[in-house]
Amino acid sequence: MRTVMTIPKNLADGDDLIVISKKRYEQLQKHLREVSDALGKISRGEKELREGKTRITTKSLKELYR
Known part of the structure; x- marks a missing residue:
């Protein structure tokens, strides 16, 4: 089953939003x-x-x- 997440519009603030793993972010x-x-x-x-x-x-x- 897939998880559905709602991302508030103000979080992206009209810009592109990218999701990466914590490990990759730390790298x-x-x-x-x-x-x-x-x-x-x-x-x-x-x-x-x-x-x-x-x-x-x-x-x-x-x-x-x-």
Whole structure:
């Protein structure tokens, strides 16, 4: 037997409504956090590069800190 659910119109607020499993939702939330973190780090790195706070080298890290 199928379960019938009534979704109030104000819940979707005229937009599309998508139903996904809780597991999939949690996976998407985790992915969003990881991507947001990576984009923040990239942004900070680009800012530091523009401000001249970074070193660019073809040497290894060991050679760089000698």
